[in-house]
Amino acid sequence: MSSAMRKIGAFLFVVLAFLACRTNQPIKNNTLDHGEKDAESGLFLDNDMLLVKGQCTGCHSAKLISMNRFTREGWKEKITWMQQTQNLWDLGEAEPAILDYLAKYYAPEGKASRRANLENIEWYPLNLP
Amino acid sequence: MNSIWNRRGFLKKTTLATMAGVLGANIVFAKRMPKGVIPVGLSKQNLEEILPGKHPDLIILNNKPWNVQVPPHLLDDATTPGDKMFIRNNGIPPEEVNLDNWTLEIDGESVMNSKSYSLKELKTKFKQYSYHLTLECGGNGRAGYNPPASGNQWTEGAVSCGKWTGVRLKDVLQDAGIKADAVYMGYHAADNHLSGDESKEPISRGVPMAKALEDESLIAWALNDSDIPLMNGYPLRLVFGGWPASASGKWLERISIRNKEHDGAKMTGTSYRVPKYPVAPGQKVPLEDFKIIESMPVKSLITQPKTGAMIRKGEILNIGGHAWAGDLEVKNVSYSIDFGATWQNCELEAPVNRLAWQQWHAEVSFAKEGYYEVWAKATDINGTAQPMVIPGWNPKGYLNNSCHRIAVKITDS
Numbered sequence: 001m002s003s004a005m006r007k008i009g010a011f012l013f014v015v016l017a018f019l020a021c022r023t024n025q026p027i028k029n030n031t032l033d034h035g036e037k038d039a040e041s042g043l044f045l046d047n048d049m050l051l052v053k054g055q056c057t058g059c060h061s062a063k064l065i066s067m068n069r070f071t072r073e074g075w076k077e078k079i080t081w082m083q084q085t086q087n088l089w090d091l092g093e094a095e096p097a098i099l100d101y102l103a104k105y106y107a108p109e110g111k112a113s114r115r116a117n118l119e120n121i122e123w124y125p126l127n128l129p
Numbered sequence: 130m131n132s133i134w135n136r137r138g139f140l141k142k143t144t145l146a147t148m149a150g151v152l153g154a155n156i157v158f159a160k161r162m163p164k165g166v167i168p169v170g171l172s173k174q175n176l177e178e179i180l181p182g183k184h185p186d187l188i189i190l191n192n193k194p195w196n197v198q199v200p201p202h203l204l205d206d207a208t209t210p211g212d213k214m215f216i217r218n219n220g221i222p223p224e225e226v227n228l229d230n231w232t233l234e235i236d237g238e239s240v241m242n243s244k245s246y247s248l249k250e251l252k253t254k255f256k257q258y259s260y261h262l263t264l265e266c267g268g269n270g271r272a273g274y275n276p277p278a279s280g281n282q283w284t285e286g287a288v289s290c291g292k293w294t295g296v297r298l299k300d301v302l303q304d305a306g307i308k309a310d311a312v313y314m315g316y317h318a319a320d321n322h323l324s325g326d327e328s329k330e331p332i333s334r335g336v337p338m339a340k341a342l343e344d345e346s347l348i349a350w351a352l353n354d355s356d357i358p359l360m361n362g363y364p365l366r367l368v369f370g371g372w373p374a375s376a377s378g379k380w381l382e383r384i385s386i387r388n389k390e391h392d393g394a395k396m397t398g399t400s401y402r403v404p405k406y407p408v409a410p411g412q413k414v415p416l417e418d419f420k421i422i423e424s425m426p427v428k429s430l431i432t433q434p435k436t437g438a439m440i441r442k443g444e445i446l447n448i449g450g451h452a453w454a455g456d457l458e459v460k461n462v463s464y465s466i467d468f469g470a471t472w473q474n475c476e477l478e479a480p481v482n483r484l485a486w487q488q489w490h491a492e493v494s495f496a497k498e499g500y501y502e503v504w505a506k507a508t509d510i511n512g513t514a515q516p517m518v519i520p521g522w523n524p525k526g527y528l529n530n531s532c533h534r535i536a537v538k539i540t541d542s
Contacts, residue, residue: 114518116273118436118502121536126438128445 034105042066048101051094059086065106072103182358184212190281194218194323194331195360198286201533202435204451207481207488208261209289211358217266217287218360219395220320220331223380226364233301233348233365237315237385241306248350248364255296255304260345261485262370263290263453264377267401267422270529273519276411278526285430285533290451290486293368295349298384299342307338307386314341315391316367316378333393334401335385336369336376340423345370345484348381370484371455373401373422373527396421403523410522424455427515428530429462429489429507436535441542446493450533452477452507453486461508462489466501469517469532475505498539504532 036045041053041062056065070078076099082088091098180187180195186203190196197216204213228248236243246254266287271278302314315335322329340346347368350357357363362379369376375395385391395401402419429452440446452459458480463472475491495501508514517532 115531115534118534118536121437123437123439123538124435126434126440126446128440128447 044105046101046105048097052098052101055091055094055098059088065102069106069108070102071108072099074108075099075102075106180216180360182212183216183360187213187215188286190283194220195222196281196283197360198283199289200435201285201430201432201450201535203432204286204288204430205432205449207290207451208353209291211291211352211355211361214289214291214352214358214361215266215287216360217268217281217374218320218331218379219375220322222359223319223321226319226359226380228364231364231382233381234383235302235305235386236383238388239308239311239386240302241308244305246301251296251301251348251365252350255300257294258297258344258347259292259294260347260368260370260483261290261292261481262345262347262368263288263484263486264368264370264374265289265425265428265453267373267375267425267527268525270531271526273529273531274410274522274526275519276522278524280526287374288428288430288453290453291352292354293347293349294351294354295347295365295368297344298346298348298367299344301348302341302384302386305386308388310388311338311386312389313337313387313391315385315387315393315396316381317383317385317393318378319380319382330394332375332378332395333391334376334378334396335387335391335393336372337390337423338386340369340372345482371424371453371457373425375401390421399525401527402525403527407521408523412522412524414524422527424457425453426520426528426530427454427457427459427507427509427513428452429459429505429515429533431503431505431533431535434535434537437538438535439538439540440495442495442498442539446495446503446537447490448475448493448503448505449488449490450505451486452489452505454507454509454513456484457509457511458483459487459507460510460512462487463506463508464491464493465504465506466493466495466537468502469504472506495537495539498541501537501539502534503537504534506532 034044037043038045038049038053041057043049043053043062043066053062079088079091184203187197187199190198195216195218199213199215231248233246233251266283268280269283269287270285271280272282272284313335315333317330317333320331322331348365349368350365352358352361357366365381366379367377367381398416399419401422403422404414405418405420408414430450431448432450433448448464452462459477462475462477464475465472473491475489478488480487493503504517506515515530515532519529519531
């Protein structure tokens with residue numbers, strides 16, 4: 001197997017593994033209007049955009065970011081998982097800025113289109129006669 | 130009248146004294162308190178002092194104008210008590226109600242003789258009737274729509290079925306005389322516009338003559354054999370069961386018999402209207418493609434138990450609630466505990482009278498411990514059922530009649 005093919009194979013593995021482990025949050029295309037996007041990556045323009053682009057798109061497409069929606073904690077889990085299993089390096093001082101960016105522009109949009117989960121349930125023992 | 134707001138929408142001095150007593154301190158800068166704002170410490174436990182005669186566990190969505198909904202488990206009564214009746218105000222209720230001076234005028238292009246009746250005349254001149262009538266806000270369930278629709282974000286609790294007493298609207302209109310070209314009736318009321326502009330009506334809606342002339346269409350002065358609660362229209366209101374409750378004008382002062390579709394406030398534009406055809410979520414709809422909402426769709430509520438009930442494995446859970454279908458009767462209610470995969474029939478009672486909601490009950494057993502949702506689904510006599518998902522999106526978020534769901538947990542021991 002050529003070096004190029006190995007690279008492509010590794011790339012596909014990363015993408016597929018990432019997709020397989022994705023949480024079941026819905027993929028949304030009707031993104032909130034966060035302004036201008038980077039023409040090359042499609043990521044929202046921001047002071048930290050280049051940081052995210054530089055650290056994250058070496059292995060996978062920026063679309064893997066932009067089609068997903070997670071909280072800051074959710075994105076941290078993805079980074080940790082990639083570090084543990086996909087050879088992602090230590091992001092060091094860049095990590096908080098990357099997480100801030102992801103949580104700002106790619107946060108869950110909050111509402112389900114057709115039915116949301118029941119939430120804020122106040123559980124109580126029901127004493128039956 | 131016990132309104133805490135004066136005519137201009139500011140807090141009355143007496144109210145401020147009550148608030149100070151409750152909070153244990155004088156409210157600093159009380160005179161400058163903005164219109165409609167209530168100090169944080171007063172928000173829930175003192176609701177009754179703010180809204181006389183209302184249950185303290187009602188949920189305030191808006192306090193100017195007042196929009197207050199009822200948690201489903203508080204709607205368990207077959208006949209909704211006044212303290213558990215939702216409030217949907219479009220303006221500021223009248224500050225002063227003088228029963229001796231209150232009159233109802235009948236006018237309009239299609240009235241034969243304009244007339245005026247005192248409350249006493251209404252009560253003595255015409256035969257009195259009582260009906261149990263379902264009133265639901267057209268926007269009940271709006272919070273379920275995505276993209277979000279603007280307006281008060283009602284979830285389930287903008288519905289009621291009280292026993293209303295008064296005279297038939299048709300008896301009064303026929304006493305004044307209805308011309309052959311009559312098309313619609315529109316109401317005018319004593320509430321005030323939020324802006325304080327006295328030339329503007331906050332809301333002036335109505336119904337086509339066919340609905341106005343039904344036996345159950347009332348001019349009412351009593352709810353459950355008592356005065357109507359002041360936030361629900363004291364001393365006089367219209368009641369049209371099964372139609373968006375906004376058609377049932379509160380604080381009723383005047384009825385116009387119109388020779389065209391009534392064009393009062395919130396009759397036109399997109400108010401209480403939906404697209405004539407199904408639209409995609411978020412789609413822009415031209416104004417001319419909207420139609421007025423008439424009969425409300427089939428719907429049901431689980432009012433027993435309250436969501437969140439935890440019972441032990443092997444115990445039988447009694448569930449129950451109400452079902453209604455606008456102008457129609459409900460023919461069936463079923464429940465599911467497996468997210469709609471299978472459905473079981475409930476016992477369904479007949480309505481007390483036409484346009485009253487119907488009670489349903491079932492005994493439910495659960496095979497194993499775990500998290501369950503109980504869903505209820507009503508079907509009307511034409512075979513139309515509630516959707517399990519959110520129904521067709523519409524720009525103003527009306528008519529969400531999706532199945533009501535409660536959470537239940539079955540524990541091991």
